[in-house]
Amino acid sequence: MRFLRAIGRAALRFLAAAGRLAIFTFVSLSYCVRPPIYVSQILRQFVEIGYYSLPVVGLTTLFTGMVLTVQTADGFGDFSDENAVATIVVLSVTRELAPVLAGLMVAGRIGASMAAEIGTMRVTEQIDALTTLATNPYRYLIVPRLIAGTAMLPLLVVVGNIIGIFGGFLIAVYELGYNGHQFIARSWDALETIGVVSGLVKAAVFGFLIALMGCYHGYHSKGGAQGVGMATTNSVVSASILILSFNYIITGLFFAA
């Protein structure tokens, strides 16, 4: 009996959390399309999410492209040449690696800082203060972050694509002694619209999910420093899991026959 009760309680708690998240998402989205919009807050988040994440995303994709080239060349053994390696690098980076790795890195950087900032504002009554100063906290805090997350991650992935393929190029030419001209020509041929577009759609969805998790966990955090710490952890873990699962779903939508 006690066992059943424990299962029931866990199930109810899960449903309650899912419901809370659904309401939070719905309310936030409804404020995204109704003025007033705080433009200065959105621009601030553009800089915070877009500009300051460039080094992290750039380094991640650079090393990924480099490693991928070494591994592909080794894996193909005698069959490896400019054409094979360039094709694999371009397809992998644009379709999967740049969006997913950029997403995970930004989840760690931005999702955590959003949860910590909004969570601290919650426990120090700053969110209540916003309300009493006749400013809707959803409009002022949540909407700018959701818009900036959704808009900035695709741009970061564009940069990540270029740097990732460039990393592959560096290794191919200077490490493996391939013909650089041939590598670039083959890379250009291998670029296909659906691969790039699917990568950017993924990025936009990931950016939304990262901001949503950061805001949701921060907004609902309670109980001082420990609560904020928990909100930060939860936001990163849940955003990462959502990124990986939505990656599968979106890949299925684009590529499953």
Add this chain to the structure above:
Amino acid sequence: MSAAQSDIMTETPKISLQNLHKRFGPVEVLKGLSLDIAKGESVVVIGGSGTGKSVMLKCLLGLMEPDEGKIFVDGEETTHLRGAARTDLLAHFGMLFQGGALFDSLSVWQNVAFQGLQRHTLTRAQARDLAVRKLADVGLKPEVADMMPVELSGGMEKRVALARAIATDPDIILFDEPTTGLDPIMGDVIDRLIVKCTKELGATTLSITHDMASARTIADRIAMLYDGKLIWQGEASSIDDCGNPFVDQFVNGRAEGPIQMPVQAG
């Protein structure tokens, strides 16, 4: 009875809380709280920790909704107002939070003039002027305007928060434990500032505190909240000989008496 007197008698209260009930899970925090506050009056609600003082303020502001009961401001019911109507109502309110609740990403002057800046009723230059003027009202120099909240001491932080609460010249100002965390002297300074600023504005105020010195300085009328209800209210000067054993115990801070603090055994 003269005409003037009957006017006062029949005047609608500025704030009226009627039979508020609020429950959190199994715990009923408010059990039928009723309180009327006349225009321009300063009422202080005293009571121990966890008696529902903060919940009362949050219900009035609309940060929480009471399960039962009604709230009137200027004779209009505001209990379940939401959205734009709630925002318009809150523009008439000022609130001083216990920890100050200053926005730490904004400078002091942007905090003080926050409402004017966000609602675009002021230009940046006007907002800054307003902030400097309000900072002067609470005894702070213009240099403070460009500081960030983390650079302020506890007393300065309370002053800036007070400046923000009075920045829009609100009709109603709420104070949540205005002296908590301050030394007794700074506490008295803040209390006197509160009295000065609210009298200048002619504002109606509702404060909650468990600091009796603060309550005596600020209040025209004191009410005591115990077990979810107001068990006594009267003139601030009459609190020492009110004859109510609960109030007496609280005012004198005695562990022995009708109020039993839940202390865990062992």
